[in-house]
Amino acid sequence: MSIEVHLDQMLLDNKMTLTELSERVGITMANLSILKTGKARAIRFSTLDAICRELGCQPGDLIARVEE
Amino acid sequence: MATTTSLPRILQRLTEVTIVVVLAITGFVVIATMVTDAGLDMPIEFTPDVGSYTIASDSLGSGTILDAVGTARFEDRDAALTVAYLSGVLVYMVPSVALLALLRRFLRHIADGKPFERDNALVLRWIGLIIIGFGVLAQSLRMLMVVVAMNTLTTEGIHLEARLDPDLTVVFIGLVVLVIAEAFRRGTQLQSDVDLTV
Numbered sequence: 332m333s334i335e336v337h338l339d340q341m342l343l344d345n346k347m348t349l350t351e352l353s354e355r356v357g358i359t360m361a362n363l364s365i366l367k368t369g370k371a372r373a374i375r376f377s378t379l380d381a382i383c384r385e386l387g388c389q390p391g392d393l394i395a396r397v398e399e
Numbered sequence: 400m401a402t403t404t405s406l407p408r409i410l411q412r413l414t415e416v417t418i419v420v421v422l423a424i425t426g427f428v429v430i431a432t433m434v435t436d437a438g439l440d441m442p443i444e445f446t447p448d449v450g451s452y453t454i455a456s457d458s459l460g461s462g463t464i465l466d467a468v469g470t471a472r473f474e475d476r477d478a479a480l481t482v483a484y485l486s487g488v489l490v491y492m493v494p495s496v497a498l499l500a501l502l503r504r505f506l507r508h509i510a511d512g513k514p515f516e517r518d519n520a521l522v523l524r525w526i527g528l529i530i531i532g533f534g535v536l537a538q539s540l541r542m543l544m545v546v547v548a549m550n551t552l553t554t555e556g557i558h559l560e561a562r563l564d565p566d567l568t569v570v571f572i573g574l575v576v577l578v579i580a581e582a583f584r585r586g587t588q589l590q591s592d593v594d595l596t597v
Binding site: 363365366370374375378 | 591596597
C-alpha cells in the first residue's frame, strides 16, 4: 500500500505512548497497532478526528501518500 | 459469542457423533463380512423379461413393469465377490466420512462466531467438489457393477442392462454448494476489510 502512517513520529513529538493515546481516543491497542504497523485497510473519519484531536495535528501530518 | 448450546454447536456435536457411528457401522460390516460366511446382498438394476411381470387396475387397465431396482443375495461367495463388496462399502464410506469431517470443521467455525473465517470458503469448496465427485463416482461404479454382472452372471426371468442414468440432483447440489462457497469467499474478504478498519 502506498499510504504511510506517521503515528510513531506524532507520538514521539507529543511525548505520548500508544497506551495513553488508546485511552484518550477510546480505540483499542490492537486497532492502534494495526494502524501503526501499516496493516490497516481503512480508517474511519471518527478515528482520524479523535487521533488528530489528541495529537494536535492535521490528517495530512498523520498519513501521507508515497510513490511506490 | 460462542456458546455450548447454540444450534451450530449442537449440529457440530451431531456431526461428530455421526462420524463415529458411520465408522463403527462400517467397521462392523467389514469385520462381519470377513469372519462370517453369511450371504452378500448386492444392489442390482434389471429389466424383467417381456411379459414376466404385469400390473393391472380397474381404472388404469393393464401395464407392464419395464425395469426395477432390487437386491441380489449371493449365499455362496468367493474372494472376488467379497473384495468387490468391501470395495463398494469403502467407496461409499470414505467420501461420506470426509464430507462429515469437513462439515464438522465448518460448523465449528460457525459455532465459534467466525462464519467468515478464511478456511470456511475452502471447506465449502471441498464439500461441493466431493459431492459432485461422489455422485459421478457412484454412478460410474453402479454401471461398472452391472457390466461386470452382465458378463459373469446368468439370469433367469430378468436381464441386466447397463444404462446411463445420471443422477443430476447430486451434481446440482454440489454446484449449489460451490456457489455458496464463492459467497463465503467474498464474505471473508469483506470480514477482513472490517477487521482491518480502525
